[in-house]
Amino acid sequence: MGFHTFPIDRADALEDPSRYRYCSREELVEMLALEADAAVADLGSGTGFYADDVAPFAGTLYAVDVQAEMHEKYREKGLPENVDVVTAGIESLPFDDDHLDAAYSTMTHHEYAGEDAFAELARVIQPGGRLVTVDWSADGPGEDGPSTDERFSLEETTADLEAAGFEILEARNRPETFAVVARR
Template sequence: MGFHTFDIDRADALEDESRYRHLSAEELLAVLRPHPEMTVADLGSGTGFYTDDVAPHVGHLYAVDVQEAMHDIYREKGFPETVETVVADVASLPFDDGALDAAFSTMTYHEFAGEASLAELSRVLRPGGRFVVVDWTATGAGTAGPPTDERYSVGEAASALENAGFSVDRAESRTETFLCVASV
């Protein structure tokens, strides 16, 4: 699967509230289980659509994206004071070992999935830290999101996480997406 990023010229689509049909803010919060002392990272944060849902519930949230232009759009929109933008690839995160209590990825796992990224994520999560993934499934129709040949199935994602030392607590397939909740 090839690496790609979301087209910055289509960034306004990342603010479309119909995205909640794939993952509601309430469901994300329920599986992430945030609290005010947590330090969390949104991997592939884009324009901060889901970042904004989590930020009020944590002490510090890193909005991580490989495209500075996405952060520029997020800055124009305005973001909560608990948010700090970080330009980085998931395979090379600028955090200390065990610096994060949790991380989440919404519709971006297919953009960074790989051994190096999962090993890096395992490094920066504290022992017991959670990783929540909701992404487009390879078994979906492909009417939204990336082409199906650029996606992973829930089984592939769960296996990759287990191979990287994660314990998969929940893995479920949906119509167009999958959900994995794992911990280190």
């Protein structure tokens, strides 16, 4: 992934329920608009905090993370039956073309953002499928999350996704984060 990955020795912090102040389960599930049999990928899944929330609404959920150690932590916690772990970078996903109905990232976009990753997402998400991105905003005050120089703005993110062939359905800035719903 891009600038850095989340430190394994701090993985327990990924289970902190206060994360919901940046993106609630209800908000994420609503933005994804999944069918019951959907194949969906959690991009930068870490310990599965949001994967656990989305899995009941999907047919198959792929917990994608570049760090195998994060998958070990997730397995220790317990995987839902419909979750498959995938150790891969976003720029080289092991899925067939148009395999995914949707994909999402929560606070990980800044770790993988780049032309190769966006092209790969356009390849694996089927036409009409959704990509939901909630991440730290470069326009935020920087009180939480990574430093602002490691972040992207809402404008940069929407422009990058449009350049990769996504249509922006919804884009909004919030105090420290942004949320984008895009359709391939």
